[in-house]
Amino acid sequence: MAEFPIPVSVLTGFLGAGKTTLLNRLLKDPALTDTAVIINEFGDVAIDHLLVEQSSDGVIQLSDGCLCCTVRGELVDTLADLVDRLQTGKIARLKRVVIETTGLADPAPVLQSIMGHPALVQAFRLDGVIAMVDAVNGEATLDAHVEAVKQVAVADRIVVAKTDLVTEAQALERLRARLRKINPGAPLLDVSAAGVAGLLDCGLYDPKTKTADVRKWLGAEAEHAAHHHAGHGHDHDQRVRSFTLVHDRPVPYASIEMFLDLLRSAHGEKLLRMKGIIELAESPERPLVVHGVQKLLHPPARLPAWPDEVRGTRLVLITLDMPEDYVRRLFAAFTNQPQVDTADRAAMENNPLAIAGR
Numbered sequence: 224m225a226e227f228p229i230p231v232s233v234l235t236g237f238l239g240a241g242k243t244t245l246l247n248r249l250l251k252d253p254a255l256t257d258t259a260v261i262i263n264e265f266g267d268v269a270i271d272h273l274l275v276e277q278s279s280d281g282v283i284q285l286s287d288g289c290l291c292c293t294v295r296g297e298l299v300d301t302l303a304d305l306v307d308r309l310q311t312g313k314i315a316r317l318k319r320v321v322i323e324t325t326g327l328a329d330p331a332p333v334l335q336s337i338m339g340h341p342a343l344v345q346a347f348r349l350d351g352v353i354a355m356v357d358a359v360n361g362e363a364t365l366d367a368h369v370e371a372v373k374q375v376a377v378a379d380r381i382v383v384a385k386t387d388l389v390t391e392a393q394a395l396e397r398l399r400a401r402l403r404k405i406n407p408g409a410p411l412l413d414v415s416a417a418g419v420a421g422l423l424d425c426g427l428y429d430p431k432t433k434t435a436d437v438r439k440w441l442g443a444e445a446e447h448a449a450h451h452h453a454g455h456g457h458d459h460d461q462r463v464r465s466f467t468l469v470h471d472r473p474v475p476y477a478s479i480e481m482f483l484d485l486l487r488s489a490h491g492e493k494l495l496r497m498k499g500i501i502e503l504a505e506s507p508e509r510p511l512v513v514h515g516v517q518k519l520l521h522p523p524a525r526l527p528a529w530p531d532e533v534r535g536t537r538l539v540l541i542t543l544d545m546p547e548d549y550v551r552r553l554f555a556a557f558t559n560q561p562q563v564d565t566a567d568r569a570a571m572e573n574n575p576l577a578i579a580g581r
């Protein structure tokens with residue numbers, strides 16, 4: 224049987240970045256037995272060579288015990304089908320699902336289709352997003368396609384592949400620096416060092432151990448936000464911003480809920496990723512971990528205790544073309560922080576909370 228919710232890892236990366244190559248290697252690790260691999264292909268993207276044969280129902284039992292399926296239609300249907308097979312005993316065990324997305328995909332809709340589905344959200348939980356970047360073509364891809372920048376921005380882990388093909392060490396270092404800048408919270412791994420241990424179980428919150436790796440990425444993000452300069456070049460990268468919202472006192476749940484609702488309804492598609500820890504007024508001893516991708520918020524989880532001595536609310540937002548000033552004002556309004564009045568009229572007019580006459 225399976226222990227629900229089953230962790231789902233999403234492997235993204237541009238066309239030819241090396242996703243299938245890495246996946247084939249990872250699948251040899253005994254830790255990945257009873258894993259279902261779902262290859263999310265659309266349109267005329269070539270069928271991946273992982274699939275040696277097609278079975279009538281689309282699910283193949285590989286010799287090592289893994290299941291493999293290609294999705295041409297709805298990912299949701301395939302996942303629901305896996306749950307059905309488990310429950311009817313057609314599949315004996317299922318420990319994990321890995322979804323390899325098509326190279327052009329924005330991973331957010333994939334994540335949303337799982338986490339936004341009332342039944343699937345019971346059966347599956349997002350473990351993490353792994354983005355692969357090709358060391359040879361990475362820079363050009365990031366320049367040409369904002370989707371590639373988004374893939375990197377939402378990732379929990381970034382893997383640089385084909386480093387063996389790069390002859391110029393400086394070029395590789397430049398790419399690494401750029402990736403760190405787009406997403407400072409995610410560890411950056413060389414494909415040669417990327418194994419199951421570093422890539423899976425990489426989500427923010429682990430329901431088994433009831434712990435969250437909050438401190439690590441919050442620290443990195445905060446550091447990044449503090450040193451974020453306009454920089455130069457890389458138009459797409461410039462559009463991606465990360466910033467941290469901090470409040471030192473407990474916040475009522477209703478305020479946080481309203482803040483998040485407004486933020487998502489006004490700017491959902493600009494909010495690439497949000498992660499954070501919240502000190503609730505109702506129960507300040509047990510921090511609330513929130514974790515979202517675009518409009519979608521994962522079911523918030525409560526930690527049994529604070530991971531360290533730092534209390535308060537810290538929310539990190541990774542955004543694309545989002546007016547930071549608006550978000551800061553909105554957050555300040557909900558956390559009752561006195562607002563510093565600036566001459567930024569546009570921001571005030573855009574603020575649904577702005578009180579007339581003030």
Ligand SMILES: Nc1nc2c(ncn2[C@@H]2O[C@H](COP(=O)(O)OP(=O)(O)OP(=O)(O)O)[C@@H](O)[C@H]2O)c(=O)[nH]1
Pocket residue numbers: 236237238239240241242243244245271325326384385386387388414
């Ligand atoms: N030298 C070298 N070649 C690699 C590496 N990783 C992948 N490749 C090669 O790059 C090509 C594309 O790799 P795939 O693993 O198919 O890439 P993919 O991301 O799955 O590609 P799509 O499914 O088309 O998006 C293949 O010819 C691989 O053999 C690497 O680390 N080093």
